[in-house]
Amino acid sequence: MAVEIKTPDQIAKMREAGLVVAAIHAATREAAVPGATTKDLDEVARKVLAEHGAKSNFLGYGGFPATICTSVNEVVVHGIPSAETVLKDGDIISIDAGAIVDGWHGDAAFTAFVGTGHAPELIELSRVTEQSMWAGIAAVKNGNRLVDISRAIETYIRRQPRPATGKYGIIEDYGGHGIGSEMHMDPHLLNYVSRKRGRGPKLVPGFxxxxxxxVSLGTPxxxxLEDDWTVLTDDLTWSSHWEHSVAVTEDGPLVLTAVDGGKAKLAELGITAAPDPLG
Structure with missing residues (x-):
């Protein structure tokens, strides 16, 4: 397994791409209202990319036909934006977006609530998924191993009170990934610990x-679907998806796709985020 190690200058470029992704998130979150279509959200993302002079790393990737992934309710990941998919009050939607700046990639996702009146278990599902991501980010330390991230994510989820549906399903077939000069690179990151995968590579500066x-409210x-992209839970329970791109530095983790570099959320966990290379 060859893991690409970045220089500080390359990480700075990834930070630029990450801030474009953060801008896409802000704009699409605001646009995700009842009556909007997922194609409307894709158009919003295209405009943000154009405004920043960045390129989409989703459009055309393996034949993917859109700028972002829009995954509604029981769709876990890779939902294709469509004029026929109209958001309704009470829906949840996971929006996965990426950007390329000078050949370097950013990639992040979040779950948004459409309208009002969401069931408490949906609000808790999103919270648990997001907080498990931050638990994983907190394990991004110089000298740790990849499995330490997986363990932190799984441990956080398993320790939460069970939902009314009986359990949280940690999706098995999809996970995190290396990122840098390409969007998807080695290593693959499971969101749970697998004895078959071993400890994985060591986390070093530039990783x-x-x-x-x-995470779903049921099965993992x-x-x-036949479009070869849209991924649904087998039992059609609703799911949540959260993602950030993170760099290991000598001074701690840098959350490349968070506006503040991850400072606020990491501070809550007693961790100091690395200084922002862009100032």
């Missing part, structure tokens, strides 16, 4: 990883 737990198993 960059996209951490992205996906999924299937793909």
């Amino acid at each position: 960059c990883i996209a951490i992205e737990p996906m 198993r999924t299937h793909v």
Whole structure:
């Protein structure tokens, strides 16, 4: 397994790409209202990319036909934006977005609530998924191993009170990944510990990883629709997806796709985020 190690200058470029992704998140979150279509959200993302002079790393990737992934309710990941998919009050939507700046990639996802009146278990599902991501980010330390991130994510989820549906399903077939000069690179990051995978590579300065737990209100198993992209839970329970791209530095983790570099959330966990290379 060859892991790409970045220089500080390359990490700074990834930070630029990450801030474009953060801008896409802000704009699409605001646009995700009842009556909007997922194609409307894709158009919003295209405009943000154009405004920043960045390129999409999703459009055309393996034939993917859109700028972002829009995954509604029981769709876990890779939902294709469509004029026929109209958001309704009470829906949840996971928006996965990316950007390329000077050949360097950013990638992140979040779950948004459409309208009002969401069931408490949906609000808790998103909270648990997001916080498990931050638990994983907190394990991004010089000298740790990849499995330490997986263990932190799984441990956080398993320790939460069970939802009314009986359990949280940690999606098995999809996970995080290395990121840098390409969007998807080695290593693959599981969101749970597998004895078959071993400890994984050591985390060293310049190591960059996209951490992205996906959690359902039921089964961890999924299937793909005939479009070869859209991934649904087998039992059609709703799911949440959160993701950030993170760099290991000599001074701690740098959350490349968070506006503040991860400072506020990491501070809550007693961790100091690395200084922002862009100032």
